[in-house]
Amino acid sequence: MRPTLAEAEGCGKVSKIPAIHPRALGPFHLRLSHYLFPMFSLAGKTALVTGAGSGIGAAIAETFAQAGALVIVADVNAAGGNETVETIRRLGGQAVFAPLNVTDEAGCVSLAEQVHGQHGPLDVLVNNAGVGHVGTLLTTSGSDFDRLYAINVRGTFNVTKVFLPSMLARGRGSIINLSSTAGLEGLKDRLAYGVTKHAITGFTRCLALDHATSGVRVNCLCPGRVETPFVKARLAEYPDPKAAYQEMCGTQANGRMGQPKEIAAAALYLASDESSFVTGSALSIDGGWTAGMF
Numbered sequence: 001m002r003p004t005l006a007e008a009e010g011c012g013k014v015s016k017i018p019a020i021h022p023r024a025l026g027p028f029h030l031r032l033s034h035y036l037f038p039m040f041s042l043a044g045k046t047a048l049v050t051g052a053g054s055g056i057g058a059a060i061a062e063t064f065a066q067a068g069a070l071v072i073v074a075d076v077n078a079a080g081g082n083e084t085v086e087t088i089r090r091l092g093g094q095a096v097f098a099p100l101n102v103t104d105e106a107g108c109v110s111l112a113e114q115v116h117g118q119h120g121p122l123d124v125l126v127n128n129a130g131v132g133h134v135g136t137l138l139t140t141s142g143s144d145f146d147r148l149y150a151i152n153v154r155g156t157f158n159v160t161k162v163f164l165p166s167m168l169a170r171g172r173g174s175i176i177n178l179s180s181t182a183g184l185e186g187l188k189d190r191l192a193y194g195v196t197k198h199a200i201t202g203f204t205r206c207l208a209l210d211h212a213t214s215g216v217r218v219n220c221l222c223p224g225r226v227e228t229p230f231v232k233a234r235l236a237e238y239p240d241p242k243a244a245y246q247e248m249c250g251t252q253a254n255g256r257m258g259q260p261k262e263i264a265a266a267a268l269y270l271a272s273d274e275s276s277f278v279t280g281s282a283l284s285i286d287g288g289w290t291a292g293m294f
């Protein structure tokens, strides 16, 4: 009898392993599943995630740790960052907290020195730290604009600047930037935010082209609305937050907001070797928001 494709590729053995209920294995079940089904594994890799103390960044850090990576949880908010580290360790993963304000160039340089000294070049860098703002040009001050630019754009530049050279020297690595639907299309009432996220999409594409043959890949994620403290803060800026929530759900074609883990799953793909042919891409994860008119 002809072997099935899975058997022909040597995967047949997996079906002969007796089924083990994941709970019976405690916190290590995820690592075992990565041993048995090694796609999207980050075993033996070091990843740094900025803004990993909350929302999407925390979900990315937790997902990477579950996939076997040592995760450096970098955040300006020590309480949030330490909470992410504790969650990861409770689940049997490896993580350390690194205090970091991405706008502080000297702080970025000193973090890179520590990371390189202890762990060597990063395998994965996620530039996730970011802040939002509601406003048109008429209601956005120059200082609002500067603050968003400093964190969202210059912060991504600062962190990438200190970690890219060692990745290039080693000839491999994956850089993942958090853009947004607002980095692909104009978004009403988000002037400063939209400008910074368009900049991140442009930064991603230019960086990817500059180093396309180096082995370092650069991509960005473009989420639609995702239920995190970030969105809750934006809702509080509206006179009627409940109506604003319904309106925000309605911008996705599927009628709901995303969950942080749905963005983390895409980050895991871009971090893993399974995305080895993907660079310079802006991946929409937006419930169909940018698919067309609906």
Ligand SMILES: NC(=O)c1ccc[n+]([C@@H]2O[C@H](COP(=O)([O-])OP(=O)(O)OC[C@H]3O[C@@H](n4cnc5c(N)ncnc54)[C@H](O)[C@@H]3O)[C@@H](O)[C@H]2O)c1
Residues within 6 Å of the ligand: 050, 051, 052, 053, 054, 055, 056, 057, 074, 075, 076, 077, 080, 100, 101, 102, 103, 128, 129, 130, 131, 132, 151, 155, 178, 179, 180, 181, 222, 223, 224, 225, 226, 227, 228, 229, 230, 231
């Ligand atoms: N939530 C959404 O709907 C959504 C949609 C598209 C894109 N994004 C992007 O995803 C990223 C994460 O968003 P979130 O919703 O998880 O936000 P969040 O507010 O829940 O988390 C952001 C984290 O970044 C940290 N941070 C802020 N300024 C920092 C600085 N200067 N240095 C270091 N850390 C800093 C915060 O302390 C926080 O832990 C942002 O870049 C955001 O623009 C979010």
